[in-house]
Amino acid sequence: MENFNRLVSSQLETMDKLLYLQAELERCQEIERELKRLQKETNLDSIQKEIASMKQQLQEIHRIFELQTEEVIRSYQEVGVTC
Template identity: 55%
Template sequence: MEQFDIEVAKQLEIMDKLLYLQAEIERCQSIEKQLIELENGTKLLSVQNEIKEMKEELLSIQLLFKKQTEETLRSYKKSAITSA
């Protein structure tokens, strides 16, 4: 079960990153909306670029989370077989 516990801890770390990035994207999108309303082109472009970068990072972390989930399940199955 030790390997399973390690995998779960990794999952929790990745989930924290996912939640942080999602919150940051929402924050930036709110700023983006405000800038659109104010028609502030220069700052708007900067915020849009930041949103794009964070979405790319979010996708990367989501893929890592999926991979980590699969690894956690394999670890759990392996520990269940060896302890049976």
């Protein structure tokens, strides 16, 4: 009977380790999922900032193009007037 009790006790210790490791594994996997989600959000934020920057650059280039167009028109009108 002493051998049986020792084996059962050993098995219970093993079961405790198993349950502990299973709980730790699940906790770590949850942390991993959260980190992946945060990484995706960080990447999204980075892309959104890049898009906003590109839109701003596009507006500036559009403004410069309009100014150049106006200058070309004025120059053409001046040439037409003097010819």
